[in-house]
Amino acid sequence: MSEMKHYITMKGTNKGIVVYLDDQCSFEILLQELEDKVKTSESSGKTEITVHSQYRYLTDDQRKDIAQLIDQYSDMSIKKIDSYVLTREESYELYDNTTVKSVIKTIRSGQVHEVKGDALVIGDVNPGGTVLATGNIFVMGKLRGIAHAGFNGDESCVVAASYMHPSQIRIANKISRAPDYDVEGSPREFAYVNSETEQIELDQLQHLQKIRPNLLDVFERGL
Incomplete structure (x- = not known):
């Protein structure tokens, strides 16, 4: 005799x-098994759960049915x-933020x-000019103004430039300002948040892949 198939899986994480709700069976079968499961489950006090429908799209009415049943x-x-x-x-929204x-x-x-997503500026950013991006910022020119990458809070973002001499760099809520005295800029550098020091630091572009290996995804998206 074959075992009865179960459509509901409860896991402690x-x-x-x-x-987890099976995404292949009918919604009616799912509701019936969910009712049986919650009736027989033992919980002490009010327990919060996450319901995951996997690849099943739930309408607003179906979500209400599940909530009422539980x-x-x-x-x-x-x-x-x-x-x-x-x-x-x-x-x-995902496409907009990842291109x-x-x-x-x-x-x-x-x-x-x-911009939403990653900003690629082919040209200079002059003093007093500003580039804002929810993602990374790449300047194929001189960065002498302000660059704010990850302005929605993503500290993994970077600011890279062919010539780095910014008046200010921001990554998420971290800020690095230019010194009060005159300094020369540097070619082919990028700025990133060092997770150990929690400060913005500069490094040569040839080290970018080592420090931010996931940036390969950006290049594959067409940078």
Whole structure:
């Protein structure tokens, strides 16, 4: 006799209990087994769970059905409902934040060039000019103005330039300002947040892959 197939899997993780829903069976079968599971599950006090529908898209009504069932038959409460599915809006947002936006121009004093994702400036960033990006910033020219990479809070971002002589570099909430005295710039450098010192540091571009190996993904996206 073949074993009965189960469509609900409950796992304890370091983030709490995750209830995985099979994404191949009908929703009605899923609800029936979920009801049986939560009725027989033992929990002491109110327990928060994450419901993960894997590759199944759940409508608002289906989400309500799951929430009502769990609330009615158990002491559990749903912390969130997760999935691998992206809505059209989420996919557009993901694409927007993970693509390289290139421009051929000089960013002059008073100008602000702002992009979602990675910024590639083919030209100079003059003193008083600013480049803002949610991702990395690459300047194929002289960076003498302000560059703020990862301005949504991503400290893994970098600022790279053919000639590095900025008035200010920001990565997430870290700030590095130019010294009050005159210094010469340096060719082919990048700035990054050192995780040990939690400060912005400079290094030669040939060391970029070693310090930020995941930047290869950026190049494969078309930089």
